Amino acid sequence: MNICLIGYGLPCLILANILTNKNIKISIFDEGNYKKKFETRTLGIAKKNIDFLKKESISIENNAWFINNIKIFNESQNNKEILNFGPVDSKIFSIIKYNKFISLLEKKIKKKKLIHFIKKNKTTFYNSIVNNKNKFDLIVNFNENNKISKELFFRKQYKNYNSSAYTVVANHQKCDNRIAHQIFTKFGPIAFLPISNTQTSIVFSVFEENKKFKEYEILNLIKKYNKIYSFKSFSKIEKFYLKGSVLKNYYNKNILCFGDNIHKVHPLAGQGLNMTIRDIKILSELIDKKIDLGLRLDKSVLKEFENKTKHYNYLFFSSINFIYEFFKFDSKIKNNYSNKIFNLLENNTLFKKYSMNFADKGLI
Ligand SMILES: Cc1cc2nc3c(=O)[nH]c(=O)nc-3n(C[C@H](O)[C@H](O)[C@H](O)COP(=O)(O)OP(=O)(O)OC[C@H]3O[C@@H](n4cnc5c(N)ncnc54)[C@H](O)[C@@H]3O)c2cc1C
Structure with missing residues (x-):
């Protein structure tokens, strides 16, 4: 069995590692002209996913910082806490630096004999895939901008957030740093994500419909909304334009x-x-089933994957968009709705349990 992966981001490297655990040959096509970015981006990984990765021999715990509480605040009520998801005994999320995670996976990949990198001209390679003249059992495409995506997967639903995310790592005085904070401000949500007792990563997603922000303005806003840390210095700021989308058909041939x-x-x-x-876990289980039955890996596995995941992913996408729209609207009317709703929800243990499950396990 031979599976081709087109990409080189985190999902691609995680999947490559997991598939080789099943003795499947992996060919990676990496366009190679990807400039190293994401120096300040961090990722919060849910406990359930950390456990799954560990079972697949991808252990990130030693390189991640666990948090045991998430607190949500609202700007208009003098930064009043509106929700609190802890403290809990177990780790809710662990935060890892994006590039640290990539290098961890790269190190593992280098040791795998079943993985090789395809060295081919981009046009020739993509033509062979689009025209169905390739030797792979399956092809997994992570890149939304290549010829394959443009010619075969153009039916997408888009969500324009009219926002950019600014990411920066703050160095600060030592403190007990196990609580993540998110404040819904009139400019957009700002998250303080601890990565050690002296460093916190900040993700500020700013509405930019009417105004483009300068870096110094973002830093001033971060300082204004910070109520916890004594900042010493900041890393460089990175900016990501935010766009949401869901693909209508996950597979083609x-x-x-x-x-x-x-x-x-x-x-x-x-x-x-x-x-x-969570998608990787489902795909991995479907592949295991085929292998156990002695069946070939063909497009039937892709069909089953789509049937199992598409509606849940769509619901997840819609729920996140609802939260985004709700707070955007609410901030325009001085948090009138959220104040009332969250006063009720803060005391509702069932709601809190459900939200924690939603973030940890998804909807399945
Ligand atoms: C500001 C911000 C914060 C986020 N925080 C979280 C979080 O806390 N938790 C969470 O679960 N998700 C988070 N995400 C989402 C997460 O970063 C993406 O879902 C994930 O990185 C998607 O990976 P991808 O490979 O599909 O796409 P991308 O990483 O966007 O990559 C796009 C394409 O480039 C290729 N590529 C990527 N990196 C390289 C590289 N180094 N070399 C060559 N090619 C490359 C990929 O293969 C792919 O083809 C965040 C996103 C943003 C913008």
Whole structure:
């Protein structure tokens, strides 16, 4: 069995590792002209997903910082806490630096004899895939901008957030740092995600419909909304334009799209990669089933994958968009709705339990 993976981001490297655990040959086509970015981006990975990765010999715990509480605040009520998901005994999420995670996976991949990199001209390679002249059992495409996506997977539903996410790592005085904070401000949600006792990663997703922000303005807003840390310095700031999308059809012949290529969501819930890890688990189980039955890997596995995941992913995408729209609207009317609703929800243990499950396990 031979599976081709087109990409080189986190989902691609995680899947490559997991598939080789099943003795499947992996060919990776990496366009190679991808400039290293994401120096300040961090990822919150849900406990359930960390456990799954560990079972697949991808252990990130030693390189991640666990948090045991998430607190949500609202700007208009003098930064009043509106929700609190802890403290809990177990780790709710662990935060890892994006590039640290990539290098961990790269190290593992280098040791795998079953993985090789395809060295071919881009046009020749993509033509062979689009024209169905390839030798692979399955192809997994992570890149939404290549010829395959443009010619075979153009039916997408888009969500324009009119926002950019600014990411920066703050160095601060030592403190007990196990609580993540998110404040819904009139500019957009700002998250403080601890990565050590002296460093916190900040993701500020700013509405930019009417105004483009300068870096110094973002830093000033971060300082204004910070009520916890004594900042010493900041890393450089990176900016990501935010666009949401879901793909209408996940597969075409033996080609499956994957990762942000099938669902791209706003980072306010820290769920993009978490959704993909849950997809990987499902795909992995479907492949195991075929192997156990002595069947070939063909497009039937892709069909089953789509049937099992598409509606849940769509619901997840819609729920995150609802939260985004709700707070955007609410901030325009001075948090009139959220104040009342969250006063009720803060005391509702069932709601809190459900939300924690939603973030940890997804909808399945
Ligand atoms: C500001 C921000 C914060 C986020 N925080 C979280 C979070 O806390 N938790 C969470 O679960 N998700 C989070 N996400 C979402 C998460 O980053 C994405 O879901 C995940 O990175 C998608 O991976 P991808 O490979 O599908 O796409 P991308 O990483 O966007 O990559 C796009 C394409 O480039 C290729 N590529 C990527 N990196 C490389 C590389 N180094 N070399 C060569 N090619 C490359 C990929 O293969 C793919 O083809 C966040 C997103 C943003 C914008």
